[in-house]
Amino acid sequence: MKECRKTNQNSLIEKSIHVMDDNNIKDIWLAGIRRDPKNYHITVMYPPLKAMKEIDENQIFSRFENQSKKFSLYIHMPFCTGKCIFCYFYQIEKPGQELINRYLKAIKKEIQIVAGKIQNQLGRISIQSIFFGGGSPTVLSKKQFKNLLGFMKEQFDISKETEITVEIHPEIIRNNGQELIETYYDNQVTRLNIGTQIFDDHILKITNRRHTAAEAKQAYELARKIGFENINIDLLYSLPDLTPEIWENTLNTAFGMEPDSITTYFMAIRKCSPIYQMINTSPGRFPDEYLNHLFRIMTIERAKAAGYEHRKLIDWFVKPRENFHYLHQQNEARKTKEIQLLSFGSGVFSYVNNYQYYNIPDIQRYCDLLQKVQLPVWKGIYLSEEERFARAMVLGVKSGKVNTNEIENKFKMNIREKYDSLLQKLEKLGLLDEVNGSICLSEKGVLFADEVAVQFMTPDIREKLGKNDLLHSIEKDLIENYNFMYDMDGLSFLQ
Numbered sequence: 001m002k003e004c005r006k007t008n009q010n011s012l013i014e015k016s017i018h019v020m021d022d023n024n025i026k027d028i029w030l031a032g033i034r035r036d037p038k039n040y041h042i043t044v045m046y047p048p049l050k051a052m053k054e055i056d057e058n059q060i061f062s063r064f065e066n067q068s069k070k071f072s073l074y075i076h077m078p079f080c081t082g083k084c085i086f087c088y089f090y091q092i093e094k095p096g097q098e099l100i101n102r103y104l105k106a107i108k109k110e111i112q113i114v115a116g117k118i119q120n121q122l123g124r125i126s127i128q129s130i131f132f133g134g135g136s137p138t139v140l141s142k143k144q145f146k147n148l149l150g151f152m153k154e155q156f157d158i159s160k161e162t163e164i165t166v167e168i169h170p171e172i173i174r175n176n177g178q179e180l181i182e183t184y185y186d187n188q189v190t191r192l193n194i195g196t197q198i199f200d201d202h203i204l205k206i207t208n209r210r211h212t213a214a215e216a217k218q219a220y221e222l223a224r225k226i227g228f229e230n231i232n233i234d235l236l237y238s239l240p241d242l243t244p245e246i247w248e249n250t251l252n253t254a255f256g257m258e259p260d261s262i263t264t265y266f267m268a269i270r271k272c273s274p275i276y277q278m279i280n281t282s283p284g285r286f287p288d289e290y291l292n293h294l295f296r297i298m299t300i301e302r303a304k305a306a307g308y309e310h311r312k313l314i315d316w317f318v319k320p321r322e323n324f325h326y327l328h329q330q331n332e333a334r335k336t337k338e339i340q341l342l343s344f345g346s347g348v349f350s351y352v353n354n355y356q357y358y359n360i361p362d363i364q365r366y367c368d369l370l371q372k373v374q375l376p377v378w379k380g381i382y383l384s385e386e387e388r389f390a391r392a393m394v395l396g397v398k399s400g401k402v403n404t405n406e407i408e409n410k411f412k413m414n415i416r417e418k419y420d421s422l423l424q425k426l427e428k429l430g431l432l433d434e435v436n437g438s439i440c441l442s443e444k445g446v447l448f449a450d451e452v453a454v455q456f457m458t459p460d461i462r463e464k465l466g467k468n469d470l471l472h473s474i475e476k477d478l479i480e481n482y483n484f485m486y487d488m489d490g491l492s493f494l495q
Helices: 013-024 026-032 057-061 099-120 144-153 170-176 176-185 201-206 213-224 244-254 275-281 289-305 327-332 365-370 385-398 403-409 415-428 449-456 457-467 473-481
Strands: 070-077 126-134 165-169 189-198 231-239 261-266 309-311 315-318 338-345 349-352 353-359 379-382 401-403 432-435 438-441
Touching: 013 026, 013 244, 013 289, 026 289, 057 353, 057 379, 070 144, 070 244, 099 144, 099 338, 099 365, 144 176, 165 176, 170 176, 170 189, 170 213, 176 213, 189 213, 213 231, 231 244, 231 289, 244 289, 261 289, 275 338, 289 309, 289 315, 385 401, 385 403, 385 415, 385 438, 385 449, 385 457, 401 403, 403 415, 415 432
Parallel strands: 070 126, 070 338, 126 165, 165 189, 189 231, 231 261
Antiparallel strands: 261 315, 309 315, 338 349, 349 353, 353 379, 401 438, 432 438
């Protein structure tokens, strides 16, 4: 294991090393809880794709058990101007207008079909939040974006209070950036998410990010000038050639810009991404497990110094201010107030009517099915009361806090009776605490939030995850190559 060189010249690094030592990280490793980029499970949904079977659209939409008329929407644009070497999502590079137009026609058809099926059951539904992600939604022209958003407003109740987020790539600053950002601002978009990843030109270049650190700052400044009051910056660590000094400079730059929030992600490495070969042939270029934990501690300490609050579903750091919110993240992680998540596009997942399901991650098949007026549903699973209880625990632990009374009243189950042995093990390791009737991640537990959260999967889901031999070869390829951050071999469970 690499040891980070201690230096008095850098107080953030030095302080973070002390925090690392105080938390006895190596004791957690000895218990079997590790963080490996090739086997990393980021917990933002439950259960994993590998636990699902083929499912028919009529199973999902025929009879609504969940009567909530509050929904969040996710719109997926699987297009980019290039492929970052760490990207493993299903996407098309440099798509032609013919393909983009065909995809937009298909996504409108999907929206229309689903809206009709839901309206037959629940009436017209209210949209709390919308997130345009990718790929990169900035591939769409301003006319295409306005047309798609206008179509959605015809199908759903989208009000002035609906939060709308668009993910943008800093490279747009080189071309039509101002025109696009003004279009978003003029069309009710309330929040921008800028995918910066790192403020270091060398790492940006070797990862094929197609923008510089200066251009990321320019994109942010332009959005502020146009009038956006809610801007998030995405950062990514565990990148090749990343050092504590480079990460500190990135943190200082990002927090110095004073965005409304910053999210940091641990990079998962998958077989379909070019970086997979790089880590196998040049492992010394990548931070080891010790450094990756150090980067996370540095982020938490830097955020504290800047006065940002830590929201833990993802490592999301928020500048405190009156009426600040990010509804889409809150709704996506909803545990007991069952706001439903509808996603449209190729390769997306939804949580609707107590079903978790995926669309097929293939644009041509996606478009072909919708041309036949068939929904592109691929894999799915119905969540029983027990599985919804487990979902509440998994997402609750990942978000940092499980409100015991709220969840027990909702599901009529006792958390201690259900998970007593597991809770005792996690508490003994110092990963969980009980505070004012809630089960909370400890300071040490925050560093292993994903790894702790998966411990609450049910035995049935764990068994399903082990039955890969039942999958057809084409399914194995799709799941292994485009596993959407949620499915991989090697999950570690406490014995």
